[in-house]
Amino acid sequence: xxxxxxxxxxxxxxxxxxxxxxxxxxxxxxxxxxxxxxxxxxxxxxxxxxxxxxxxxxxxxxxxxxxxxxxxxxxxxxxxxxxxxxxxxxxxxxxxxxxxxxxxxxxxxxxx
Amino acid sequence: xxxxxxxxxxxxxxxxxxxxxxxxxxxxxxxxxxxxxxxxxxxxxxxxxxxxxxxxxxxxxxxxxxxxxxxxxxxxxxxxxxxxxxxxxxxxxxxxxxxxxxxxxxxxxxxxx
Numbered sequence: 001x002x003x004x005x006x007x008x009x010x011x012x013x014x015x016x017x018x019x020x021x022x023x024x025x026x027x028x029x030x031x032x033x034x035x036x037x038x039x040x041x042x043x044x045x046x047x048x049x050x051x052x053x054x055x056x057x058x059x060x061x062x063x064x065x066x067x068x069x070x071x072x073x074x075x076x077x078x079x080x081x082x083x084x085x086x087x088x089x090x091x092x093x094x095x096x097x098x099x100x101x102x103x104x105x106x107x108x109x110x111x112x
Numbered sequence: 113x114x115x116x117x118x119x120x121x122x123x124x125x126x127x128x129x130x131x132x133x134x135x136x137x138x139x140x141x142x143x144x145x146x147x148x149x150x151x152x153x154x155x156x157x158x159x160x161x162x163x164x165x166x167x168x169x170x171x172x173x174x175x176x177x178x179x180x181x182x183x184x185x186x187x188x189x190x191x192x193x194x195x196x197x198x199x200x201x202x203x204x205x206x207x208x209x210x211x212x213x214x215x216x217x218x219x220x221x222x223x224x225x
């Protein structure tokens with residue numbers, strides 16, 4: 001089955017720093033999504049990408065859909081304490097029920 | 113407009129028992145998907161329900177089953193619980209079949225002893 005690997009697995013940064021994380025897949029996806037999960041909560045959708053090469057922003061977040069359709073990255077600029085959480089990439093399986101294949105997650109800690 | 117809700121929030125069962133988890137979809141959403149999230153991992157797709165029928169299934173055994181009701185709420189049933197079934201079970205609803213915009217509930221934490 002599809003495997004999505006995220007790196008880094010975890011990161012500790014100072015408040016105000018920029019953050020970059022990426023996601024690679026063994027399979028091609030036509031839609032990539034980025035989610036954030038806080039403790040005790042379900043994942044919340046941050047950004048959706050629908051076209052290879054697409055660069056999309058949502059406030060301080062910017063994500064890109066890789067040209068090969070097998071990777072994506074997420075950048076967070078000027079990090080703040082509430083950015084703490086686990087970030088997941090997800091590819092959408094459009095051959096069936098549009099279910100999501102999630103990555104392994106990147107745990108972000110922001111030090112004030 | 114209410115979001116996706118799940119019950120119970122926490123549950124403890126013993127090996128071999130059966131469990132039922134419940135999910136109410138977001139208002140106006142007719143499709144419900146269930147995911148299992150083991151500790152330290154990303155969610156894994158179990159199955160999806162659309163108009164009260166199973167509409168896709170991940171790599172989970174038949175002892176994982178579900179239902180969707182006319183009001184689009186859903187249940188996940190797991191029989192013959194195993195220790196590895198301990199996980200956070202997430203429900204996600206979407207406005208229609210075939211859309212990738214899924215809204216997740218807070219999950220039910222199941223512990224199997």
